[in-house]
Amino acid sequence: MKSIKELRKEKQDLASYSGRCRYYISLLNEKMNSLARDYHTEKLSREQYHEMLERGLNGRSFRHYINTYNSLIRKYDARLEKLEKEIAKAGKRRGIAVTALILAVLMAALYAVNQPNITGKVVFSTVEGSSDILDIEFNRSAEFVWQPENSGRLNSVSLSGEYIGNGSLKIYLEIGEESKLIYAAESSSAFESECGNACYLYDSSQDEYTIRVEMPEGNELMLERMDYFVSELEEFRISPSNVTVNLAGNRFVKNKFEIYNTRNRNFSAAIYAEGELTEHVTLYRSYADFDANESVKEVRYDIDLPLDIKPGKYEEKIIVRYLPEQKFRGEAPKEEHKITVIVKAEKELPSPGSNHGIIIVAALFLILWLNVVMFLKGKISH
Secondary structure (H helix, E strand, O other): OOOHHHHHHHHHHHHHHHHHHHHHHHHHHHHHHHHHHHHHOOOOOHHHHHHHHHHOEOOEOHHHHHHHHHHHHHHHHHHHHHHHHHHHHHOOOOOOOHHHHHHHHHHHHHHHHHOOOOOOOEEEEEEEEEEEEEEEEEOOOEEEEEOOOOOOEEEEEEEEEEEEOOOOEEEEEEEOOEEEEEEEEOOOEEEEEEOHHHOOOOOEOOOOEEEEEEOOOOOEEEEEEEEEEEEEEEEEEEEOOEEEEEEOOOOEEEEEEEEEOOOOOOEEEEEEEEEOOHHHEEEOOOEEEEOOOOOEEEEEEEEEOOOOOOOEEEEEEEEEEEEOOOOEEOOOOEEEEEEEEEEOOOOOOOOOOOOHHHHHHHHHHHHHHHHHHHHHHHHHHO
8 A cells, every 4th residue: 555655746746747738738729729820811721721730740630639638637637536535545543433434424414414505616514523531520410611622513422431329310412502412321330422312413513512410419420531523614616607608710718717715724626527528628727726825726728629510509517526635524525617618600711712802802993983983973063
């Protein structure tokens, strides 16, 4: 198994290869655009234009090289996405209990069912387990204020300790106007990670909580440890989320959108195209790494359609997918930049040597002649 250092080195190399492919694609696109300009300004005939496109480099068309580089980029990006997950997995703290993992999965399922959908931005929660040492003793009913050392939305609470004596013991967590029973006993017992009705708290968010103990006076209760899960709400958005492009005289689109780090967090996102025009899309970045002090990043892309594409409406989207460094839960962490391309029938430009030029010259001559006649008539009438 590779170390984190080796994984990061591989990630750096792949990012370099991907960037190099994108650079070569940009050079090829510039050459193709130059040929297109020469054709539309009549420096090249239609036959010469298509011949030069097909001849390309070393007998292979420009499109062949662009498709090859795009194929490599997709492979690099797929591996980069896996590397992000492997790096995150390798960096996790060891010794996470299986029960904690099961609890996180259960909370994710319950959260997905009970939370409303949020559109227009990506919303998710990173989940982290924590423990606070209490070492508090009771010999009668009482309350105490618990301030979690790790702040965030409280998802679950469990207690460990020991109860000595006969009679009903009940320990509650007070959340707003609700009382959640954490543990209950009728006689002496030791308890470990008991959560009762406080196993799933649906993102309760307070700076401090009241723990209420009800027990017969004279009995003994030792609260040793409070285990809990907190989550921190994260979000990012992109703009614009939808664009429509009309193409008539050309088949090339150059555009961009922006990713906003709305909560000023550290996070990474993979960027890739998906749709019916994917093979013609060139992305100038395949992932984005945000620092907390970075508020926005720009994503530029090109869509270079073949000249013989049929007129019609085409749909494409560029996906920005969050790459978690730890467990996450909630709404699917991705956002989409949707592109609608409307291709109209290409109008033929007059080629050199056609009759269009003669007709235009004749029309201008006729207009000039009519003006002269009108001028002479005016002179004669005076």
